[in-house]
Amino acid sequence: MKIPIRIQPLVDDGLIDDVVRRLKSGKEADVYTVLCGGEIRCAKVYKEATQRSFKQAVQYQEGRKVRNSRSARAMQKGSKFGRKQQEETWQTAEVDALFRLANAGVRVPQPYICLDGVLLMELITDGEGLVAPRLSDVTFTEEEALVGHDTMIRNIVRMLCAGIVHGDLSEFNVLLDAQGPVIIDLPQAVDASANNHAESMFERDVNNMTDFYGQFAPELLKTRYAKEIWALYEEGKLTPESVLSGHFVEDTHAADVDSLLDEITAAEDEYYDRQRALKERE
Numbered sequence: 235m236k237i238p239i240r241i242q243p244l245v246d247d248g249l250i251d252d253v254v255r256r257l258k259s260g261k262e263a264d265v266y267t268v269l270c271g272g273e274i275r276c277a278k279v280y281k282e283a284t285q286r287s288f289k290q291a292v293q294y295q296e297g298r299k300v301r302n303s304r305s306a307r308a309m310q311k312g313s314k315f316g317r318k319q320q321e322e323t324w325q326t327a328e329v330d331a332l333f334r335l336a337n338a339g340v341r342v343p344q345p346y347i348c349l350d351g352v353l354l355m356e357l358i359t360d361g362e363g364l365v366a367p368r369l370s371d372v373t374f375t376e377e378e379a380l381v382g383h384d385t386m387i388r389n390i391v392r393m394l395c396a397g398i399v400h401g402d403l404s405e406f407n408v409l410l411d412a413q414g415p416v417i418i419d420l421p422q423a424v425d426a427s428a429n430n431h432a433e434s435m436f437e438r439d440v441n442n443m444t445d446f447y448g449q450f451a452p453e454l455l456k457t458r459y460a461k462e463i464w465a466l467y468e469e470g471k472l473t474p475e476s477v478l479s480g481h482f483v484e485d486t487h488a489a490d491v492d493s494l495l496d497e498i499t500a501a502e503d504e505y506y507d508r509q510r511a512l513k514e515r516e
Contacts, residue, residue: 240279241266243350250277250354257365262421267357267365275346278353280325280421325351328421331398338396339474340389341416361412369405369415369446379450385414386443387459392474393417394467399424399432403439405446426467433464458482 237245237253244250254267254274263280325348332345332355344356358366374382386408393400400407400423407419426432440460448455457480465482466472 238264238266238279240350240352241268241277244277244352244354247349249347249349253277260419262419268354270354274357276343276355276357278328278355280351280353325353325421327423328419329353331420331423334396335393335398335417335420338392340392340396341414342420343416343418358409358411358416358418360410366409366411366416369408369410372410374447374450376451379447380454382415383443383447383451383454386447387440387463387478388474389415389417390440390443391463391472391476391478394426394436394463395472395474397426399426399429399436400439401435404442436460436464454480456480 235253235255241250241253245252249270251269251271254269257265257267257276259265263278266277266279268275268277329345329348332342335342336344343358346354346356348354360366369382390400390403400417400420402419402422403417407417409416409418424432424435426436429435437460440463444454444457444459459478459480461482461484462478462480463472463476466476
């Protein structure tokens, strides 16, 4: 096929030999299968901000680190340079997340390079060497659903232990290869400790997975893994090996505000009494 304009620089640099076909067109990028030496890989071409249909970008970018103060100031002012830096930050976020997650043992595509808004990475295939299907296109037995859900939960836990929340996880951005689910599409990934929306995004991610697998194994719909995992994370007790039950009981004990105010008042009275006593001694 004709080589897309955005991919041409990678062809000129010898990183890509040829473009086989367009694999999909999404809300944030177009994905192509490409030839690199003797391997077939995929090239993700990010759309410009004006063309993306992905909403609430600001919410996802909260807490992201910017490499230098000039870029940070420009991004805050919304200048032309700042908008360019904003785009680069959005695009490189996926590369950074992929490397961090791969190192943490999370099943994600292997990234190779991101150049001029094009991410070159591993092509995920099924047992027959064909492009792996999305989770949404696969049906499961109850037993398969339980195993698949457990695998996803373990991957999500590893992600959180690495400090990352996917932020848009669902059956539409998980592929299924011969070894199981592979998580994709991470440009909106957020820093679990620096983003004020991380907890709600995390809960939505986990619940999306539970709702999907729950179609085939209804018992999963009664679980509360999101609350359980996040509580362990906040307590600093979450590890990739944490034993999970899927159960969580929230503390509904109401705070005794009156008693707390009485204690504060008593402490203040005691403080002022000491101050008066010291002045009298003087």
